[in-house]
Structure formats: C-alpha cells, structure tokens
Amino acid sequence: MIAEFGQYMLALAFAVAVILGVLPLAGSFLRGSTGARLMAVDRPAALLLAALGILAFVSLATLFARNDFSVLLVAMHSNLQLPLPYRIAATWGSHEGSMLLWVFILSFWTGAVAIFSSSLPDVLRARILSTLAFIAAGFLLFLLFTSNPFERLMPPAADGRDLNPMLQDPGMVFHPPLLYMGYVGLSVAFAFAVAGMIQGRFDAAWARWARPWTIVAWCFLTLGIALGSIWAYYELGWGGWWFWDPVENASFMPWLVATALVHSLAVAEKRGTFKSWTVLLAILGFGLSLLGTFIVRSGVITSVHAFATDPARGVFILLFLTIVVGGSLLLFAVRAPTIGNGPGFAAISREALLLSNNVLLVVAMAAVLLGTLYPLILDTLDMGKISVGPPYFDSVFVPLMAPALFLMGIGPIARWKEARLPDLYARLRWALAISVMAALLLPLTVDGFRPLTSIGLFFALWITACVLVAVADMLRGPDGRLSLRRFLLHPASAWGMHLGHLGVAVFVAGVTISNSWSVDRELRMEPGQTVVLGDYAIRFTGLKPLTGPNYDSTQGRFEVRRAGAAADGKPLAILSPEKRIYRASGQPMTEAAIDRGLTRDVYLSMGEPLDGNAWVVRAHVKPFINWIWLGCLIMAVGGFVSAADRRYRQHAVRRRAAARIVPASA
Amino acid sequence: MKARHRRLLWIAGGLAALGVAAVLVTNAFRSNLVFFFTPTQIADGEAPVNRLFRVGGLVEPDSVQRVGDGTTVTFRVTDNAKTISVAYTGILPDLFREGRGVVAQGRLEPDGSFTAREVLAKHDENYMPPEAEEALRRAGHPVGAPAQFQQAGAQTP
Numbered sequence: 001m002i003a004e005f006g007q008y009m010l011a012l013a014f015a016v017a018v019i020l021g022v023l024p025l026a027g028s029f030l031r032g033s034t035g036a037r038l039m040a041v042d043r044p045a046a047l048l049l050a051a052l053g054i055l056a057f058v059s060l061a062t063l064f065a066r067n068d069f070s071v072l073l074v075a076m077h078s079n080l081q082l083p084l085p086y087r088i089a090a091t092w093g094s095h096e097g098s099m100l101l102w103v104f105i106l107s108f109w110t111g112a113v114a115i116f117s118s119s120l121p122d123v124l125r126a127r128i129l130s131t132l133a134f135i136a137a138g139f140l141l142f143l144l145f146t147s148n149p150f151e152r153l154m155p156p157a158a159d160g161r162d163l164n165p166m167l168q169d170p171g172m173v174f175h176p177p178l179l180y181m182g183y184v185g186l187s188v189a190f191a192f193a194v195a196g197m198i199q200g201r202f203d204a205a206w207a208r209w210a211r212p213w214t215i216v217a218w219c220f221l222t223l224g225i226a227l228g229s230i231w232a233y234y235e236l237g238w239g240g241w242w243f244w245d246p247v248e249n250a251s252f253m254p255w256l257v258a259t260a261l262v263h264s265l266a267v268a269e270k271r272g273t274f275k276s277w278t279v280l281l282a283i284l285g286f287g288l289s290l291l292g293t294f295i296v297r298s299g300v301i302t303s304v305h306a307f308a309t310d311p312a313r314g315v316f317i318l319l320f321l322t323i324v325v326g327g328s329l330l331l332f333a334v335r336a337p338t339i340g341n342g343p344g345f346a347a348i349s350r351e352a353l354l355l356s357n358n359v360l361l362v363v364a365m366a367a368v369l370l371g372t373l374y375p376l377i378l379d380t381l382d383m384g385k386i387s388v389g390p391p392y393f394d395s396v397f398v399p400l401m402a403p404a405l406f407l408m409g410i411g412p413i414a415r416w417k418e419a420r421l422p423d424l425y426a427r428l429r430w431a432l433a434i435s436v437m438a439a440l441l442l443p444l445t446v447d448g449f450r451p452l453t454s455i456g457l458f459f460a461l462w463i464t465a466c467v468l469v470a471v472a473d474m475l476r477g478p479d480g481r482l483s484l485r486r487f488l489l490h491p492a493s494a495w496g497m498h499l500g501h502l503g504v505a506v507f508v509a510g511v512t513i514s515n516s517w518s519v520d521r522e523l524r525m526e527p528g529q530t531v532v533l534g535d536y537a538i539r540f541t542g543l544k545p546l547t548g549p550n551y552d553s554t555q556g557r558f559e560v561r562r563a564g565a566a567a568d569g570k571p572l573a574i575l576s577p578e579k580r581i582y583r584a585s586g587q588p589m590t591e592a593a594i595d596r597g598l599t600r601d602v603y604l605s606m607g608e609p610l611d612g613n614a615w616v617v618r619a620h621v622k623p624f625i626n627w628i629w630l631g632c633l634i635m636a637v638g639g640f641v642s643a644a645d646r647r648y649r650q651h652a653v654r655r656r657a658a659a660r661i662v663p664a665s666a
Numbered sequence: 667m668k669a670r671h672r673r674l675l676w677i678a679g680g681l682a683a684l685g686v687a688a689v690l691v692t693n694a695f696r697s698n699l700v701f702f703f704t705p706t707q708i709a710d711g712e713a714p715v716n717r718l719f720r721v722g723g724l725v726e727p728d729s730v731q732r733v734g735d736g737t738t739v740t741f742r743v744t745d746n747a748k749t750i751s752v753a754y755t756g757i758l759p760d761l762f763r764e765g766r767g768v769v770a771q772g773r774l775e776p777d778g779s780f781t782a783r784e785v786l787a788k789h790d791e792n793y794m795p796p797e798a799e800e801a802l803r804r805a806g807h808p809v810g811a812p813a814q815f816q817q818a819g820a821q822t823p
Contacts, residue, residue: 238757347676363684367691374695385702387720389771392698396691522756524735588760607757610736618757 003071003150006059010150013052013107014140020045020110020133024126028198039126043114046129049136050111057104060149061091070156073097073149079162079584081550089172090163095297095313096149101176102293103139105184110136113188113213119649120209127195128188135187138320146313162550162584171231179224179251183289185217186254189261190286190328193279197331200338202279207269212643214265214282218258219639225251226632237590237605239520239620241628244393249372250292256365257285260358262639267354271416273342274351277358279332287325288365294318295372346418353411360404367396405459405508408501409466413473431465446517456512463505467498496642500635507631513624520620527613530567534621536602537563538575543613546578551589553580556615560595560602577604601625700771708774709748715774718783721750722769730764743768743780754782 020042027038060073064087069075077090077097092101110132117125143149192210196202228248233241242248261281267274294317345351371388379385413427439458443450474490475482519534530539539559546553555578559571573595580589592605600623607616702720703713713719721743729742738755741764752770762768762785772782 237760347672359680359683363687367687370691370695385720387700387702387771388695389698389700389718392694395694395698399690400687522737524737590757590760605757610732614736616737616757 002059002062002068003152006056006063007144007148007150009052009056009059010103010140010144013049013056013103014137014144016045016049016052017133017137017140020049021130021137025130028123028126028130036122039122042126042129043117046110046114046133049133050107050114053104053107053136057091057100060097060100061088063150064088064091067160068156069158069160070153072151072153075153075157075160077163078160079550080159081583082160082163082168083549085170085173086163086168089167089176092176093163093167093172094149096143096147096151098176098180099139099143099147099297100149101180102184103136103143105177105180106132106136106139106187109185109188113191117209124195124199124206124209127198128191131191131194132187135191135324138324142313142316142320146316159584162582165551165580165582165585165587165589166235168550168582169231169235171227171235175224175227175231178220178227182217182219182221182224182258183251183254183292185213185220186258186282186285186289188217189214189258189282193282194328194331197279197328197335197339200335202268202275202339204269204272207265207278208648210282211262211265211269212645212648214258215262215639215643218255218262219636219643221251221255221258222632222636222639225255226629226636229632230629233625234592234594234603237592238618239518239592239603239622241625244368244371244390246372246376247296249368250295253365253368253372254285254288254292256361256368257281257288260361261285263354264358267351268342271342271345271351273345274355274358275339275342276332276336277355279339281358281362283325283328283332284362287321290317290321290324294321295376343417345416348414348419348421348424350411350414350416350419353407353414357404357407357411360400360407364397364400364404367400368393371396402455402459405463405504408504409462412470412497412501413466427469428466431462431469435461435465443516450516453512453516456508456516460505460509460512463501463508467502467505471498491645491647493642493645493647496638496640496645498638499641500638503631503634503636503638505631506627506634510624510627510629510631514622514628518620518622518625520618522607522616522618524610524614525617531617531619532563533619535563536572536621537561537565537567538602538604538619539567539571540615540617543615548580550584551580551582553578553591554606554609556604556606556617558593558604573602575602575604577606579606579609596626598626599624705743705745705748705750708750708780713774715776718771718773720769720771721752721780722767723749725762725764725766725768727764743770751779752782753779754785756785758785 024039024042024045027035027041029035030038063071063074064078065084067074067078067080067082067087069078073094073096074090077094078087082090090097092098110129113125113132114129117128120128189210192206192213196206196210225248228251229241232243233239261278264274264278264281268278294314297313297317371392375386375388409431410424410428414424435458438461439454442457443453472482474494475484475486477483477486521531521533523531525531525540527540527542530537532538537560539561541557541559544555544557546555555576558575558577560573560575561567561569561571575593575595577593578591580591581587582589590605590607592603594604595602600621603620603622605618607618609615700718700720701714702722705721705723707713708721713721723743723745726742726744726749729740731740732738733740733753738753739758740751740753742749742751744750752772754770754772769786770780770782771784771786772780775781
C-alpha cells in the first residue's frame with residue numbers, strides 16, 4: 001500500500017507542478033484581477049508541491065525502514081541484517097532513490113521560497129515559483145517514466161541484496177542530502193535569474209533577494225563536498241582526500257561557479273553592475289548541476305556513484321539540460337540589451353578585483369570541465385579510451401587559483417569604484433612583509449627550504465593577514481582605538497565574508513602542510529613488531545575476530561607512541577583497523593583506523609593477510625590534514641552568517657510594518 | 667573616446683590572460699593524457715615505452731604471487747587472447763580478485779612486463795571496469811550480464 005501511495009503522491013506532485021509552472025506564470029503577464037487571481041495560485045500550490053514531495057520521499061524511506069522486499073528497489077538495496085540508519089540511507093543509495101531525493105529537495109526549496117518570499121513583489125515571486133515548478137515537473141516526469149522508485153517485485157524476495165558495503169557508513173547518511181541541498185539549491189538562483197530576465201530588470205532589490213538563497217545553497221554545497229571528501233579519506237583506506245574523479249568534479253564545477261556567483265551578486269547589489277554576468281553565472285551554475293546529474297546518473301561513467309546504466313535516462317537528462325540551458329540562454333540573448341551596464345569602475349577597484357576572481361574561477365571550471373568531459377566524449381564516439389589523471393588537474397588548477405588567492409586578500413580592502421595602489425600598499429605592506437617572511441622561515445624551522453610549501457603558506461598567511469587588517473579597520477573608532485563594541489556596527493554579511501575568507505586560508509594551510517610533510521609506509525607487520533613513522537612509533541600487538549551486525553571482521557590492535565618513548569609506557573592512542581567481509585555480498589572492506597588531531601592524523605589500514613599472523617599494513621602520519629575540512633566548515637559558517645544579515649530581511653519587516661499602519665489610518 | 671580605449675585595453679588584457687590560460691591548459695592536458703591498451707595490443711608492440719598508460723582485463727586465475735616480504739605482488743592480466751605480467755607494490759584494492767576485472771596504470775619495463783603504480787578494482791561486486799570489459803570485447807570474449815539475485819525465492823521481474 002505504501003508503495004502505491006508514494007507513487008500516487010508523485011503523480012499528484014507532477015500535476016501540481018504543471019499547474020504551478022503554468023498558471024502563475026501566465027497570470028504574471030495579465031493585468032487586472034484575472035492575473036492577480038492566477039498568480040495567487042503560486043504559494044498554496046508551492047506548499048502543496050512541497051508536501052507531496054515530502055510524502056513521496058517518506059513513503060520510500062518507510063518501505064526501506066520496514067524492509068518491504070515486495071518493492072524492487074528495497075530488495076535490490078537493503079537486507080534483513082542491515083542496521084536501521086543504513087536502511088534509511090539506502091533510500092538514496094540507488095539511482096531511483098537518489099532522483100527521488102533530488103525531487104524531494106527541490107520541492108522543499110520551492111516550499112521554502114514560498115514561505116520566505118513575503119517581501120517579494122507578487123509578479124517576481126510568481127515567476128520564480130513557476131520556474132522552479134517547471135524544473136520539478138521535468139524531474140517528476142523523469143522519475144515516473146524512467147526511474148520509478150516504487151516498482152513492485154512479484155513474488156517478493158525473501159531477503160534483499162544489501163546496500164553496497166562501501167556505502168554503509170555515516171557519511172552515506174549525511175553526504176548526499178547535504179550535497180543535494182546545495183546542488184538543487186542552485187535552482188533557486190537560476191529561478192531568480194529567469195524571473196529577472198522575464199521582467200527585464202535587475203536592480204539592487206533583485207540582487208538583495210537572490211543573494212541569501214544563493215549563499216545558503218553555496219554553504220550546503222561546500223559542506224556536502226567537504227563531507228564527501230572526509231568520507232573518501234577514511235573509507236577508501238589510502239589517505240587521499242581528493243581524487244579529481246569525474247563524480248567529484250561534477251560537484252566541484254557547480255561549486256566554482258556558485259562561488260563566482262555569490263561574489264558577482266555582491267557587486268550587483270552594492271554597485272548595480274555585473275548584471276549580465278551574474279545572470280550568466282546563475283544559468284551556468286544550474287546548468288552544471290544538471291550536467292553533473294547527467295554525468296553521474298546516465299551511466300557514461302562507472303563509479304560507486306553510478307548505479308544503473310539505462311540509455312533512456314541519459315537521453316532524458318541531456319534533453320532536459322538542453323531545454324533548460326538553451327531556453328534560458330535564448331531568453332538571455334533576447335533580454336541582454338535591456339539588462340544594461342551599471343556604472344563603470346577603474347582598473348584598480350574592488351569591482352575589478354572581483355571580476356578577475358570571477359574570471360579565474362570560471363576558467364578553472366572550464367579546465368576541470370575539459371578534463372572531465374574529454375575522455376567521456378572520446379569514449380562515446382568510440383575514439384579510444386583515455387583517462388585524464390590528477391596531474392593534469394593539479395598542474396592546471398593550482399596556477400589558476402594562485403592569483404585568485406592573492407587577489408582575495410586585497411579585494412575586501414580595496415575601495416569600490418576606484419582604489420589607489422599607493423593607498424593599498426600603505427595599508428597592506430605589513431601584511432605582505434610578515435606573510436612573505438613567515439612563509440619563507442616556517443619550512444626552514446622544520447626541514448629546510450621548500451619553495452612550493454612556502455608559496456602555499458604565503459597564500460594562507462597573506463589571506464589571514466589581510467582579514468586581520470580589514471577587521472582591525474572595522475573595529476577602529478574615529479579616535480583610532482580598537483574597540484570590540486564596534487562589532488555590532490557592521491553588518492553580519494561583512495563578518496560572514498571575512499570568516500569565509502579565513503576558512504579559505506585554513507583550507508590552504510591544511511592542503512599545503514599535509515601535502516608537504518605527510519609520511520607513509522606500506523610494509524609487512526607481525527604482531528609484536530614496531531614501525532617508526534615520523535614522530536611516532538606504531539606497535540602491532542595482535543589480531544582478534546569480530547562479529548558486526550551484517551559482517552565478520554578481523555580487527556588489528558596497534559599502539560601509537562611518540563618515537564623514542566618507553567615501549568611499555570601508556571600509548572597515545574590505540575588504533576583498531578579492520579578488514580570486514582560483508583555477509584550478504586561476500587564483499588571485503590578495509591576500515592581504516594585514525595587517531596585524529598588538530599595538528600596531525602595517525603592513519604592505519606590493513607591490506608591483506610600474509611603467512612602466519614602477518615599483514616600488509618599501510619601507515620600514514622598526516623600533519624594538519626583536518627584543517628582542510630575545518631577550513632570548509634569555516635567557509636560554510638561564514639556563508640550562513642552572511643546570509644543571516646538583517647539587510648536581507650529588512651524588506652519583509654518594513655512591508656509588514658507598512659501593512660499594519662495602513663488599515664489603522666484608513 | 668577615453669572610456670572606449672580603456673575598455674578595449676581591458677578586453678585585450680582579458681583575452682591575453684585567457685590565451686595564456688588556454689596554452690597552459692592544453693599543454694598540461696596533452697602531457698597528462700593516459701591511454702589505454704589491451705594485453706593483445708601490448709603483445710603486438712603498440713604500447714609506448716617510457717610513458718604511463720593503462721592496461722585492463724581479467725586477473726588470470728592462480729597467477730597472483732607475493733614476492734619478497736609480501737608487499738609486492740605479481741599477477742597476470744589477460745584478455746583471454748594474450749596476457750601480460752604485472753608487478754605492483756602496495757595494498758591491492760578490496761575488490762581485487764583472481765578472475766575479476768582489473769585496470770592497472772603504470773609503465774612497460776624493458777623485459778616486457780608491466781610495473782603498476784596504481785591498481786583500480788574498486789566499486790561494487792558486479793562492477794567490471796569499462797576498460798577491462800573493452801579489452802575482453804575487443805579480444806572477442808564479451809562478458810555476460812552480472813548475476814542478479816542470488817537469494818533463494820527471489821526472482822527478477
């Protein structure tokens with residue numbers, strides 16, 4: 001019953017999405033009461049769509065929680081022994097389920113826009129919600145006709161095939177929903193752009209409405225990608241955190257464009273310029289998130305993320321991508337002349353710096369796109385199989401981002417419209433001098449001159465120093481003294497920006513230090529044996545068998561001590577990596593064990609058993625690796641702080657106040 | 667006129683920067699492409715010497731051997747027509763098994779064996795690396811569809 005109910009909800013949601021996609025949009029072009037009545041459909045319909053999306057999703061989650069093996073998807077991806085949290089996570093552990101998650105989150109965002117849009121003019125809101133509904137209708141169609149998650153299995157299976165062991169991890173519970181919140185959240189920015197193009201006006205108010213939505217989507221995207229990276233780091237068992245795999249790139253390209261978009265929206269709001277560029281970025285960002293969905297879901301690549309290969313699905317997404325991106329670009333071409341340019345700016349100004357950063361981000365995105373798509377295209381055309389490895393991405397991405405990181409420090413300090421170089425120099429010379437000196441000296445105190453490490457450290461220190469200079473200026477009163485009381489005088493968006501930039505500095509420091517000073521070894525170890533790695537002595541003390549809920553495992557026990565410490569002293573940490581065999585699939589899984597720390601991780605994983613009790617063991621010491629994800633977290637927190645700025649809510653407050661006053665005076 | 671000049675300068679500067687970026691990107695791209703060869707192609711001498719490439723196929727049953735202290739493994743990769751011997755030092759992926767599909771990335775040694783820097787065999791139990799599948803197909807041995815439900819009482823619709 002639940003399966004049929006869920007499917008019914010999807011069908012209803014499609015009907016509602018079509019109504020929401022057509023009526024308010026049509027109404028927005030009509031004058032008078034008919035138009036107003038048609039547009040008034042938008043909010044109730046959007047809320048209904050959100051409710052239906054949630055119900056459909058909860059139906060599938062319930063089927064998984066109850067292990068209803070009369071549903072094909074559940075039989076394929078769940079198992080009697082699978083613990084409850086993973087049964088629920090298995091809801092999105094398949095192609096159909098993850099598309100349902102897409103639709104669910106899109107309907108959620110649509111509902112959120114309906115709720116928090118009281119400050120928007122009716123016409124704009126109607127068009128935004130219609131655009132979102134159009135996208136929802138497309139995906140619902142996709143779900144209903146090519147990827148029905150509620151398909152029955154007759155006769156029911158006695159037991160399910162189990163979720164891929166690699167996905168049985170807390171990461172699976174959080175990574176996909178967060179990532180989709182970001183991916184799909186870009187559709188809101190896209191809808192704002194489309195609605196803005198239809199009305200042919202991109203004023204400061206439009207940018208002010210679009211900004212918080214875009215920033216929040218960007219924050220979720222940042223968190224989702226970071227979480228995926230942490231997961232890969234501990235799950236794949238060899239200590240890497242980014243692989244430039246097509247699936248990672250599929251989420252990273254929208255992130256690069258969304259980062260550019262967040263910044264160009266700031267210019268559009270503050271200076272009324274960059275308007276066409278902002279619209280293009282919004283289209284590009286959402287287009288890339290659709291492209292990512294195509295790459296990941298169509299089966300053109302095979303990876304842990306690609307669940308099924310059905311050409312019809314790929315064709316559908318590609319068609320939808322063409323309609324959405326082509327249609328919006330056409331609209332852009334028609335409307336571009338009316339968008340107009342804002343006021344000009346000098347070659348050295350905050351606008352110019354932001355423009356440079358935007359261009360660098362988009363070029364970096366294009367380079368990643370080339371490396372991701374080229375092998376796929378060659379393969380599709382049957383022109384041979386090639387792969388583009390991490391060296392390509394590293395050698396292109398890093399030089400492109402280096403100038404962006406340098407400019408990032410100056411941007412918030414430069415004046416709008418026109419900045420003077422001598423001025424900037426005067427304000428930043430100490431920041432420059434200190435960060436150059438410290439970047440050169442720090443590696444010397446460890447193990448000598450390392451030019452690449454120094455460059456990386458310089459960017460981290462430079463951004464930090466520039467943020468400190470800017471913050472000091474914000475806290476300095478007219479009398480020239482610093483006062484924390486001035487904290488509240490500045491908008492949350494300014495603090496959020498500085499916090500976000502600080503996050504980038506922390507991230508860069510983490511990447512630089514962990515890349516420079518990580519040590520690892522792969523070796524044969526027997527119980528009783530000790531290996532010294534960096535500052536640590538790791539002693540293998542023994543093995544024991546372990547029985548999990550749905551797997552059997554061999555667990556090793558390792559004691560970590562400082563190198564040179566007494567071998568019988570209290571260990572710093574005891575690590576227990578495992579080699580699991582999942583019973584339903586017979587698939588082996590390596591579970592790494594990590595002693596985490598702010599300044600270093602000690603990371604152990606067990607490879608294969610050798611003769612006797614000996615194992616091949618991989619040990620890493622990775623300094624500052626957690627700063628990578630800490631930096632991402634700080635970036636996202638900065639984004640949330642920024643989006644919480646009062647300015648973005650003021651309109652609502654003023655309008656409500658006005659509404660209260662009018663009847664009183666009438 | 668002055669504003670127009672300045673704009674022209676901007677555009678010229680932007681184009682120059684983009685040009686430099688394009689050159690960097692294409693250079694990096696060309697030198698980092700990794701091509702794929704089947705064991706048959708390697709036996710025919712088509713694979714490059716001194717350049718990283720990928721070989722794919724099935725791990726030949728009973729060919730996996732540990733060398734020295736056990737951290738180095740040798741095995742043979744076959745497309746059911748020709749085989750090539752591969753050496754790899756390090757931990758093999760969880761899904762590396764005899765008779766299963768595998769892709770190795772590395773270099774050809776002067777003696778005709780292959781030293782792998784990376785061995786790829788991740789993903790789920792039905793997964794066949796596309797390169798391995800391609801190698802078998804080209805050698806005229808297409809792989810069958812993966813087995814469906816293995817539990818008793820379960821049937822595919």
